[in-house]
Amino acid sequence: MALRIRSILKCGQLINENIKFFPRSIVTSNLRSNTVAETEKSTETQPPPTDAEKAVSGSVEIETLNKKVVELEEKNNDLMDKYKRALADGENMRQRLTKQIADAKIFGVQSFCKDLLDVADVLSKATETVPKEEINEKNPHLKGLYEGLVMTEAQLKTVFRRYGLEPVNPVNEKFDPNYHEALFQQEVEGKEAGIVVVVSKIGYKLHDRVLRPALVGVSK
CATH class of the missing domain: 2.30.22.10 (Head domain of nucleotide exchange factor GrpE)
Incomplete structure (x- = not known):
């Protein structure tokens, strides 16, 4: 009995020693072989996509592209609208500034001319109040004064017309x-x-x- 037990223990020790010194490369190779086999098996079990599935996938991609095209067109239209508005605003501002400059050149003397109207009124009133029958050679001073007023009034009107x-x-x-x-x-x-x-x-x-x-x- 003791001999049998000793034989069993010796066999177990030999098995352990064989497992301990078993080449690791063989184990790794076996594991890789099993993994590749499982992958090939899973690939073989998946059926290829049908024509209907391909059509659905293609239609989804086309719809996505169409949406992107629409979005880009909307953005482009929006940018073009803003660009045209900016151009129109710039042109309107340029025209307003041009008109303001022209008006400033034309009407810049408005206040000055308005002040001269009082002078024109006084000259006109002075020439009207001079008695015409007294303007003769017998009154050379009055005649000279009247002629001077008339000439001054005429010159002032010429200046007015010039502006x-x-x-x-x-x-x-x-x-x-x-x-x-x-x-x-x-x-x-x-x-x-x-x-x-x-x-x-x-x-x-x-x-x-x-x-x-x-x-x-x-x-x-």
């Missing part, structure tokens, strides 16, 4: 509220309603812009 300043004297013209200011109304025989019959003070305009409206009386 676009024109008088508005609308006698017997239709009343225009844009250029005239009515002080009174009166009945005048032979005149239709709305006709300027009296000009109390002439007006002036600077390049079609009213600098001072004419003070008038209108028929009714």
